[in-house]
Amino acid sequence: DTAVSQTPKYLVTQMGNDKSIKCEQNLGHDTMYWYKQDSKKFLKIMFSYNNKELIINETVPNRFSPKSPDKAHLNLHINSLELGDSAVYFCASSSSRQETQYFGPGTRLLVL
Amino acid sequence: GQNIDQPTEMTATEGAIVQINCTYQTSGFNGLFWYQQHAGEAPTFLSYNVLDGLEEKGRFSSFLSRSKGYSYLLLKELQMKDSASYLCAVRERPDKLIFGTGTRLQVFP
Numbered sequence A: 001d002t003a004v005s006q007t008p009k010y011l012v013t014q015m016g017n018d019k020s021i022k023c024e025q026n027l028g029h030d031t032m033y034w035y036k037q038d039s040k041k042f043l044k045i046m047f048s049y050n051n052k053e054l055i056i057n058e059t060v061p062n063r064f065s066p067k068s069p070d071k072a073h074l075n076l077h078i079n080s081l082e083l084g085d086s087a088v089y090f091c092a093s094s095s096s097r098q099e100t101q102y103f104g105p106g107t108r109l110l111v112l
Numbered sequence B: 001g002q003n004i005d006q007p008t009e010m011t012a013t014e015g016a017i018v019q020i021n022c023t024y025q026t027s028g029f030n031g032l033f034w035y036q037q038h039a040g041e042a043p044t045f046l047s048y049n050v051l052d053g054l055e056e057k058g059r060f061s062s063f064l065s066r067s068k069g070y071s072y073l074l075l076k077e078l079q080m081k082d083s084a085s086y087l088c089a090v091r092e093r094p095d096k097l098i099f100g101t102g103t104r105l106q107v108f109p
Helices: none
Strands: A004-007 A010-013 A019-025 A031-037 A043-050 A053-057 A064-070 A073-078 A087-095 A098-103 A107-111 B003-005 B009-013 B018-025 B029-037 B044-049 B053-057 B060-065 B070-075 B084-092 B096-099 B103-108
Touching: A004 A087, A010 A019, A019 A031, A019 A087, A019 A107, A031 A073, A043 A064, A043 A073, A043 B096, A073 A087, A098 B029, A098 B044, B003 B084, B009 B018, B018 B029, B018 B084, B018 B103, B029 B060, B029 B070, B044 B053, B044 B060, B044 B070, B070 B084
Parallel strands: A010 A107, B009 B103
Antiparallel strands: A004 A019, A019 A073, A031 A043, A031 A087, A043 A053, A064 A073, A087 A098, A087 A107, B003 B018, B018 B070, B029 B044, B029 B084, B053 B060, B060 B070, B084 B096, B084 B103
């Protein structure tokens, strides 16, 4: 199937741990994004990469580090997890020739 | 600053028409999107407006007035499966989507 996929779908971990979320798209898009959706369902951009280059970095704590090994992948590494990091993290992708962003299924992160 | 306002909740009856409004104040406007999000799922694209006017796509239509900073999403012939959150999002350059808080629509039989 052509889509944006994320792993894992659920992530439960202890405060202070380091974790990674992976995202892959096989739509041939050149731009990828990470969004955070909090408990109030507010969806906010965190990062975007275009052709492996960081384009948007929205006042996100530097405990969050995105990594784009190639155009089809954008991973998110989070150090020293805090309770407030609990949220749903969505990956998305788009093509510079087409405006629509397509979202992955989300990763539900719970920090205990 | 950036500000996107939508009603928090709306209810409607199956078969009816509902209009969800969105007002925005942003810099560098480069288009307005509507997304649908069912509970526990990813947002899915519904419509895109970059010029003033109405875009129609089946049962869904979206309108934009850039001078008024206003858009609406019109849903016709409502079905139970239309119960979801509807997210208004403004695109700013270079390619940043700013989302509103979403409108939770409940459709009743």
